[in-house]
Amino acid sequence: MYRNTIGYRWFSGFNTVLLAAIAVLCILPLIHVAAVSFSSSSAAMANQVYFWPVGFSAEAYARTLANPLFLRSLLLSTERTVAGTVLSMVLTVSAAFVLSRPFAGRAFYSWFFCVHDAVQRRPDPDLSGRDEA
Amino acid sequence: MREGRKSSVRLARQLPLHLLILPSIVCLLVFNYAPMTGLLMAFKDYKARLGFWDSPWVGMKHLHYMFTYPDSTQVIWNTFLIASLKIAANTVVPILFALLLNEVRTLFFKRSVQTLVYLPHFLSWVILGGILTDILGNKGIVNQLLSGIGLDPVFFLGDGDWFRFTVVVSDVWKEFGFSTIIYLAALTGINMSLYEAAEIDGATRLKQTLHVTLPALVPVILVVGTLSLGNILNAGFDQIFNLYNPLVYREGDIIDTFVYRVGLMNGSFSFATAVGLFKSAVSFVLIVAAYRLAYRFGNYRIF
Numbered sequence: 001m002y003r004n005t006i007g008y009r010w011f012s013g014f015n016t017v018l019l020a021a022i023a024v025l026c027i028l029p030l031i032h033v034a035a036v037s038f039s040s041s042s043a044a045m046a047n048q049v050y051f052w053p054v055g056f057s058a059e060a061y062a063r064t065l066a067n068p069l070f071l072r073s074l075l076l077s078t079e080r081t082v083a084g085t086v087l088s089m090v091l092t093v094s095a096a097f098v099l100s101r102p103f104a105g106r107a108f109y110s111w112f113f114c115v116h117d118a119v120q121r122r123p124d125p126d127l128s129g130r131d132e133a
Numbered sequence: 134m135r136e137g138r139k140s141s142v143r144l145a146r147q148l149p150l151h152l153l154i155l156p157s158i159v160c161l162l163v164f165n166y167a168p169m170t171g172l173l174m175a176f177k178d179y180k181a182r183l184g185f186w187d188s189p190w191v192g193m194k195h196l197h198y199m200f201t202y203p204d205s206t207q208v209i210w211n212t213f214l215i216a217s218l219k220i221a222a223n224t225v226v227p228i229l230f231a232l233l234l235n236e237v238r239t240l241f242f243k244r245s246v247q248t249l250v251y252l253p254h255f256l257s258w259v260i261l262g263g264i265l266t267d268i269l270g271n272k273g274i275v276n277q278l279l280s281g282i283g284l285d286p287v288f289f290l291g292d293g294d295w296f297r298f299t300v301v302v303s304d305v306w307k308e309f310g311f312s313t314i315i316y317l318a319a320l321t322g323i324n325m326s327l328y329e330a331a332e333i334d335g336a337t338r339l340k341q342t343l344h345v346t347l348p349a350l351v352p353v354i355l356v357v358g359t360l361s362l363g364n365i366l367n368a369g370f371d372q373i374f375n376l377y378n379p380l381v382y383r384e385g386d387i388i389d390t391f392v393y394r395v396g397l398m399n400g401s402f403s404f405a406t407a408v409g410l411f412k413s414a415v416s417f418v419l420i421v422a423a424y425r426l427a428y429r430f431g432n433y434r435i436f
Contacts, residue, residue, distance in 0.1 A: 008338060015233055016242070022230070023249040026310065029264050030252070032274060036267075047272045095157035103147045109154060112161065 037061070175407040181400075188403075195407035204391070212387040215368040218301045220361045224354065226305050227312035232342060234313065235320050247317075251310030262375025265303060266290065290376060293384035300385065304372060316353065323349045359427040363420030366412050388412050 031051050036044050040055030048054055064070050099110055175195055177188040199205055230250075237243045253261070268274050269289040276286035289299045323346065331341045370389035377385045386394075388408065396405020 011338075012236065012238075015236055019233060019237065019242075019246050023246040026250050026253055026306065029268055032268065033264050047274075047277070050274065091157045091160055094153045098150045098154040101150065103150055104143070105147075105151065109158070112158065 172406065172410055174403050175410045177403060179403040179406075191403075195404050196411065198404065199408050199411065204386075207383065208386050208388055208391045211384060212366055212368045212389075215297060215300060215373075215385075215387060216365050218297070219304050219368065220358075220364065222301055222305045223308055223312060224358055224361070226309045227316055228350065228354065230309060231313045231316035231320055232346065234317060236338075247310070247314065249310075250313065253307045254311040256307070258369075258371035258375045261303070261307065262372075265299075265376060269299065290378065291380045293381055296377070296381040296385045300369070300373060300376065303376075304369060315357075316350065319350055319353045320346065355430060356427050359423050359430070362423035362426070363416060365419055366416050 028051070032049070035051050035053050036049045037060055038053035038056055038058065039049045040057045041060070043049055043054035095109075095113070099106060099113075171185075174185070174188075176190060176192055177185075178191045178194070179185070179188045183189075234243060234246060237246070256264075270276070271286060271288065275289070280286055287295055289295050327345050327349075328341055331345050336344065366388060368387040368389075370387070370393070373385060373387055373390050374393065377390065389412075392405045392408045392412075396402060396408065
């Protein structure tokens with residue numbers, strides 16, 4: 001199905017390079033931050049860290065993990081995620097199940113959900129579920 | 134008689150359904166519909182010590198003030214501009230990327246690129262704000278790279294026009310991976326025989342893309358684009374709030390950050406509510422219009 005012309009092979013090569021570059025670009029800031037986090041504080045402050053730790057030290061991690069406030073907020077985040085997901089799934093699935101069956105009042109309930117959604121947030125066409133209300 | 138028994142039997146059979154949906158309805162009522170009464174605050178002069186019911190009624194004063202406030206026009210224009218740029222970029226870039234990614238034959242490479250590319254979507258703007266402030270700062274890695282090439286360092290987060298550019302580009306960087314997946318899925322749904330027919334007719338790969346792939350994607354693009362219309366006033370509070378600073382208020386302030394700063398931090402809750410009400414009203418009209426358009430032209434059904 002693909003003509004293996006010389007033009008197409010050039011395009012393929014160029015395409016591969018471009019896609020790899022973009023993919024790397026997406027992950028580069030994270031690598032940089034990871035490298036800074038593992039560097040010694042003097043090197044980090046002096047902006048000398050690029051993509052590999054300078055003066056390896058895990059001291060930042062040790063201090064963060066020993067901080068009770070951080071641990072507390074980590075716990076809170078976990079609680080929120082777990083409880084939030086469970087609760088929202090229970091409510092959503094039950095409502096979805098009911099709305100999927102034809103019965104009296106289905107139209108009313110559908111509009112009930114829909115109007116609140118239209119007034120409060122915007123519709124999510126790309127289904128990514130990000131909350132930007 | 135017959136009718137009465139039928140309806141009571143029907144009710145008994147449907148009662149479990151009503152009970153099942155009851156928790157969701159109650160949740161909506163309490164958390165979403167009841168707080169709407171707070172909108173009345175937009176028409177009152179809310180003073181915390183007087184409380185909600187005793188604050189004096191001022192009618193349209195806050196809305197009038199909002200329209201005559203000198204910065205309002207600028208803020209609304211910023212919101213509109215940034216949101217439009219974001220919507221446009223967030224539609225074009227994922228499509229192009231999906232088209233390019235579709236051409237890759239090696240499955241491993243395709244999968245790894247996809248994974249790497251939708252990673253930023255899962256980071257919150259609070260975290261990314263910190264990362265971007267570090268990277269794009271004056272002595273940050275990007276500016277060091279620019280200096281290394283020989284260009285002047287750019288004040289990405291401090292210069293007005295560059296700020297808008299940074300906001301849009303970083304949003305695209307964050308979200309394009311996720312949207313690419315949607316478009317890739319749509320691309321794999323295109324009938325293979327269309328490509329073969331085009332090939333027999335002598336179409337090059339590029340022509341195939343233009344005449345087979347893009348027309349097949351048009352319904353998806355139309356629906357996504359139309360539904361984004363309702364989003365035109367949502368320029369991303371999370372992102373701008375975490376990235377902005379007083380230097381860029383003129384170009385970077387959007388309605389939501391404006392309401393936050395002037396309304397909530399200054400304590401003028403009534404004014405904040407009035408502006409929020411205005412924004413919600415406009416968004417509502419746009420969303421209804423968008424849904425109608427998508428219904429007519431894109432076959433998009435809600436229920």
